[in-house]
Amino acid sequence: MLGARHPHELLIDDVYVDLSEVLDVPIAVKCESFNLAGSVKLKAAVSMIAAAEDSGELEPGSAIVESSSGNLGVALSIVAASKGYDFVCVTDPRSSVHNRRQIEATGGRVVVVTEPDANHGFLASRIRVVRELCATNPRFVWLDQYTNENNWRAHYQCTAPAIVKTCPDLEVLFVGAGTTGTLMGCAYYLRDVDHPAQVIAVDSVGSITFGGTAGPRFIPGLGTSRRPEMVDTSVLDGVIHVDEADTIRMCRTLARAGFLFGGSTGTVLAGATAWLEAAGREDANTIAIAPDLGERYLDTVYDDAWVAEHYGTDLLDSCTRAGSLDLPGAIPRSSR
Numbered sequence: 611m612l613g614a615r616h617p618h619e620l621l622i623d624d625v626y627v628d629l630s631e632v633l634d635v636p637i638a639v640k641c642e643s644f645n646l647a648g649s650v651k652l653k654a655a656v657s658m659i660a661a662a663e664d665s666g667e668l669e670p671g672s673a674i675v676e677s678s679s680g681n682l683g684v685a686l687s688i689v690a691a692s693k694g695y696d697f698v699c700v701t702d703p704r705s706s707v708h709n710r711r712q713i714e715a716t717g718g719r720v721v722v723v724t725e726p727d728a729n730h731g732f733l734a735s736r737i738r739v740v741r742e743l744c745a746t747n748p749r750f751v752w753l754d755q756y757t758n759e760n761n762w763r764a765h766y767q768c769t770a771p772a773i774v775k776t777c778p779d780l781e782v783l784f785v786g787a788g789t790t791g792t793l794m795g796c797a798y799y800l801r802d803v804d805h806p807a808q809v810i811a812v813d814s815v816g817s818i819t820f821g822g823t824a825g826p827r828f829i830p831g832l833g834t835s836r837r838p839e840m841v842d843t844s845v846l847d848g849v850i851h852v853d854e855a856d857t858i859r860m861c862r863t864l865a866r867a868g869f870l871f872g873g874s875t876g877t878v879l880a881g882a883t884a885w886l887e888a889a890g891r892e893d894a895n896t897i898a899i900a901p902d903l904g905e906r907y908l909d910t911v912y913d914d915a916w917v918a919e920h921y922g923t924d925l926l927d928s929c930t931r932a933g934s935l936d937l938p939g940a941i942p943r944s945s946r
């Protein structure tokens with residue numbers, strides 16, 4: 611038969627976009643969104659579920675429960691649906707409605723935790739709810755993406771070798787840091803094969819993954835309000851923090867050129883362009899990883915009212931805006 615028999619078997623690892631014309635810097639973006647979960651997190655989901663099945667922790671009748679800002683939830687929900695497991699995603703108000711509805715469409719349940727933790731985030735609150743659920747029912751299996759080494763191993767075995775195969779003379783790799791699974795998997799692989807490329811972590815201002823002070827953040831994917839257990843700075847060559855205002859500007863600049871990327875891709879590219887310029891490395895052979903696309907951020911990053919409410923109208927004014935084309939008054943407009 612032609613084609614994948616299961617939704618998670620489509621792991622596409624060779625799509626790149628050359629953004630040199632848009633950014634004036636020769637950055638190639640590795641697009642991790644062309645699978646049926648729409649994001650990089652499908653790799654972690656497949657890897658963690660396979661390992662839990664191998665160890666006997668997951669068995670027929672098990673129910674998977676996980677804390678996720680959305681994308682891992684979507685990925686787990688499609689693997690769980692395909693394999694016949696029940697699934698509960700514990701998330702927070704910052705996750706996109708698109709992701710929550712996608713999880714529910716594939717049969718998963720979504721719990722939205724609304725009480726922030728002491729660090730302006732929701733991670734500790736989400737994890738508390740996951741622990742409570744596991745305590746109530748022995749069927750629940752928590753994969754725990756923050757401590758599960760099969761999260762970073764997915765990128766050690768898949769993402770990083772694919773990058774080196776496509777671009778053997780890579781000089782700088784920019785990776786956004788959420789759980790740090792993508793980051794650590796790539797960094798460990800490059801170290802172990804003695805590849806000289808520098809690995810630069812990109813995080814959001816207000817995240818405490820690499821230290822610093824916690825602050826408000828509104829864009830899901832990158833950043834934490836609690837240091838991820840697997841973060842290991844000894845294999846990194848740099849860490850940059852990007853203001854969410856710069857994320858929004860970058861996303862909207864790219865979108866006006868037709869590249870509708872997700873919020874974390876805007877963060878990674880804003881950090882990458884600033885780092886390359888500051889280091890005088892604009893001509894380096896550079897790859898940045900793009901975890902997802904922008905369709906799940908239409909109500910946030912790409913919504914004028916949301917941006918004005920969270921960052922102020924000045925930011926909106928400084929962004930690349932919609933064209934100035936005037937339509938005749940009688941023509942009906944979008945009804946949002």
Ligand SMILES: Cc1ncc(COP(=O)(O)O)c(C=O)c1O
Nearest residue numbers: 681788789790791792831874901
């Ligand atoms: C959109 C997006 N970007 C980046 C990341 C970070 O990936 P990782 O958890 O591997 O650090 C995530 C993780 O959920 C994500 O959803």
